[in-house]
Amino acid sequence: MxxxxxxxxxxxxxxxxxxxxxxSQHAAGGAEGLxxxxxxxxxxxxxxxxxxxxxVVIDHGVDPIKGLSAIPWAAAGITLxxxxxxxxxxxxxxxxxxxxxxxxxxxxKLVRRGxxxxx
Numbered sequence: 001m002x003x004x005x006x007x008x009x010x011x012x013x014x015x016x017x018x019x020x021x022x023x024s025q026h027a028a029g030g031a032e033g034l035x036x037x038x039x040x041x042x043x044x045x046x047x048x049x050x051x052x053x054x055x056v057v058i059d060h061g062v063d064p065i066k067g068l069s070a071i072p073w074a075a076a077g078i079t080l081x082x083x084x085x086x087x088x089x090x091x092x093x094x095x096x097x098x099x100x101x102x103x104x105x106x107x108x109k110l111v112r113r114g115x116x117x118x119x
Contacts, residue, residue: 057074
């Protein structure tokens, strides 16, 4: 039972990764190799920064125990920073989409109004 659950979780993770890579490659157009390379590079950069930050937190603790106990707080701070960046990105995308929708709406009204006056 546990082995089946593990296999299912593994398949879910692989499907999520394929979906994310597919989205980035679709956005990249013809540069699928570049999109894949950037995805891997971002993952590796995140690992390196996390390891570095963990070392800094441990090193700046007054004693090793306090430094170790500060790691979850540093991790929570980085997580909140990432979440706030993601939410900010979503809000910018929504504003952009709303502006484009408003522009199209105004443009359509002007076209309809122009067609009505031509009659």
